[in-house]
Amino acid sequence: MIGPVHHVGIAVKHLDAAIDRYRLLGLSLDFVEDVPAAGVRVAFLKAGGARVELVTPLRAESTVARFLEKRGEGLHHLAFATADIASELAQLEEQGFELVDRAPRPGAHGSQVAFLHPRSSHGVLIELVQERT
Numbered sequence: 851m852i853g854p855v856h857h858v859g860i861a862v863k864h865l866d867a868a869i870d871r872y873r874l875l876g877l878s879l880d881f882v883e884d885v886p887a888a889g890v891r892v893a894f895l896k897a898g899g900a901r902v903e904l905v906t907p908l909r910a911e912s913t914v915a916r917f918l919e920k921r922g923e924g925l926h927h928l929a930f931a932t933a934d935i936a937s938e939l940a941q942l943e944e945q946g947f948e949l950v951d952r953a954p955r956p957g958a959h960g961s962q963v964a965f966l967h968p969r970s971s972h973g974v975l976i977e978l979v980q981e982r983t
């Protein structure tokens with residue numbers, strides 16, 4: 851079963867400026883981390899029980915860099931927590947979701963993540979997150 855909303859991902863050009871701006875909303879910075887496999891640096895800010903993830907590209911060929919080029923800064927993805935990402939992926943594929951990741955891959959803070967293509971979720975890139983246990 852898909853859990854609660856884990857975070858909302860926002861693509862940004864300048865991470866430090868974005869962190870400063872979102873702190874003005876009262877969110878507190880949890881951590882900043884590079885995720886080399888995805889070619890991004892992320893900052894997680896606490897927003898009540900959920901989080902805001904600010905994402906900026908580390909290299910020009912990362913998918914977030916292409917997103918910024920095409921669409922500019924803004925909402926990038928919606929992430930749900932799950933306790934068993936592998937079986938969740940299998941079940942969602944069976945239900946007709948198009949998987950970006952056929953298998954979970956490393957996310958921030960030792961998590962496992964996988965994305966579903968926006969084509970199969972009404973235009974929204976969806977991420978599944980299984981936190982390190």
Ligand code: CO
Pocket residue numbers: 857859903927929977
């Ligand atoms: Co995310």
